[in-house]
Structures are given as C-alpha cells and as structure tokens.
Amino acid sequence: MSYSQRRGLYRSRSGAILGVCKGLARYFDFSVFWVRFIAVMVLLLSGLWPAVGIYLIAALMMKPEPLRSFANQDEQDFYDTYMDSRRRTARQLRRRYENLDRRIRRMEDRVTSREYDWESRMSSG
Numbered sequence: 752m753s754y755s756q757r758r759g760l761y762r763s764r765s766g767a768i769l770g771v772c773k774g775l776a777r778y779f780d781f782s783v784f785w786v787r788f789i790a791v792m793v794l795l796l797s798g799l800w801p802a803v804g805i806y807l808i809a810a811l812m813m814k815p816e817p818l819r820s821f822a823n824q825d826e827q828d829f830y831d832t833y834m835d836s837r838r839r840t841a842r843q844l845r846r847r848y849e850n851l852d853r854r855i856r857r858m859e860d861r862v863t864s865r866e867y868d869w870e871s872r873m874s875s876g
Contacts, residue, residue, distance in 0.1 A: 762814065768806075814834045
C-alpha cells in the first residue's frame with residue numbers, strides 16, 4: 752500500500768460516482784462492495800434527499816486522491832497545504848522561486864565579473 756493510501760482520506764479518481772465510497776473503503780481498509788452496499792442501504796432506508804445530501808457533502812469535503820503517491824511526509828504536507836489554501840501555497844512557491852532567482856543572479860554576477868575571469872586565468876596558467 753502506498754504512502755498516500757496509508758495516510759489521509761481522499762476521494763478516489765477511479766470511483767463510480769465521485770469516488771467517495773472507494774475512498775472510504777481504502778481509508779478504512781474495507782471492501783468497496785460493502786461500503787457501496789451500506790451506502791445503498793442508507794439511501795433506501797433514509798430516503799433520497801438525506802443520503803444524497805450526505806454523499807455530496809462528503810464528496811465536497813474529501814480531497815481528491817493525488818495523481819501519484821507521496822515519497823515522504825514533506826510531499827504529503829505540501830499537497831495538504833495546497834489543497835487547503837492554494838493562495839498561501841502560491842505565495843510560498845513565489846517566495847521560494849524569488850530566493851532561488853536571487854541566488855542565481857548572485858552566481859551569474861560572480862562568474863561574469865572581471866575578477867572571476869582574472870582569477871581563472873591566473874589559476875590555469
């Protein structure tokens with residue numbers, strides 16, 4: 752079982768209707784058949800609207816299953832943060848890339864400076 756399936760409740764991307772039952776089955780390690788059977792029984796016993804309402808609320812609250820499994824906890828945390836607050840994650844990524852861009856510019860300035868060229872000529876000769 753992959754890391755993403757051991758941790759977290761997700762809607763399955765390959766489920767029949769929005770993937771709720773399959774996601775619940777994976778999370779609780781049940782057979783999908785029995786989870787769907789229970790869902791149908793709740794539908795028949797409670798009526799159409801309560802069961803459909805609960806199912807739709809569950810579908811909206813559950814995050815979609817990641818496209819690939821997580822290699823470690825950091826990837827899991829990043830995915831959860833992204834799914835909870837995409838704007839905050841975009842700001843974090845923007846800051847990270849701005850810092851990386853700043854570092855690359857400093858390296859370029861150093862490598863393209865006259866002092867670097869002079870030092871490389873002196874050390875190779």
